[in-house]
Amino acid sequence: ELKVEQNPLFLSMQEGKNYTIYCNYSTTSDRLYWYRQDPGKSLESLFVLLSNGAVKQEGRLMASLDTKARLSTLHITAAVHDLSATYFCAVDHGSSNTGKLIFGQGTTLQVKP
C-alpha cells in the first residue's frame, strides 16, 4: 500500500528565511505533484515532476524529485507572507498511471512578517 508522508506538518517561519518541506513515499513511483491550498479554498497545482532528477522552479518555490530515495522536496527561498498556505504532495499510485493520486497530510506554512 502506498503511503505518502510529509514533514513537517506545521511550519512557522519569518519572512526572508529559507526552508524545505519533505515528502516521502513508500513504493515506486516516478510521478509526483505539489499543490497549494489557501484556507477555505480549493487546491491549486504548483508543480508536476515526471522523472527522477526533475527540478521545477516558480518564483520563490523550487521542487525536486529523487525517485531512488522516494523523496521530493519543496524549497522555499526568502519566504514572504503571501506564501502562507497548506502545501500537499501527491504521488501517482502504481506504474500503470491509473491516475490514482495518494496525498500526503499537508504542511501548513505560516510566514510571519
Add this chain to the structure above:
Amino acid sequence: NAGVTQTPKFQVLKTGQSMTLQCAQDMNHEYMSWYRQDPGMGLRLIHYSVGAGITDQGEVPNGYNVSRSTTEDFPLRLLSAAPSQTSVYFCASSYLRVNEQFFGPGTRLTVL
C-alpha cells in the same frame, strides 16, 4: 472554460438521507475523481474514472456510488448519509497521461 464545477457549495443532511453531489468539467479530460478532505488527514480518494463508462474504487469508497455516462459529468451519490461523511468533497479532472489534476471549488457537507 469554466474548468471543474461542483454543486452545491454547501449542504446539510440528516442521517439516512441520500443525495448526489454534482461535478462537471469542460476540458475534455479523460480522468475524473472524487476526494474527501478531513482535518489533519489530507485528501483521500473515494472513486475515480478513466473515461466514460469506467469507474473504480479509491481508498475510501464505502457509502458512496459513482457513475460516468459522459466525459463531462461525474456525480457522487451518498446512499444513506452518516455523520462520518461530514467533510469537504472535491472533484478533480486531468488528462490521463500527465495527471496534473484540476480541482473544483468543493462542496462542504454536514450530516446531522
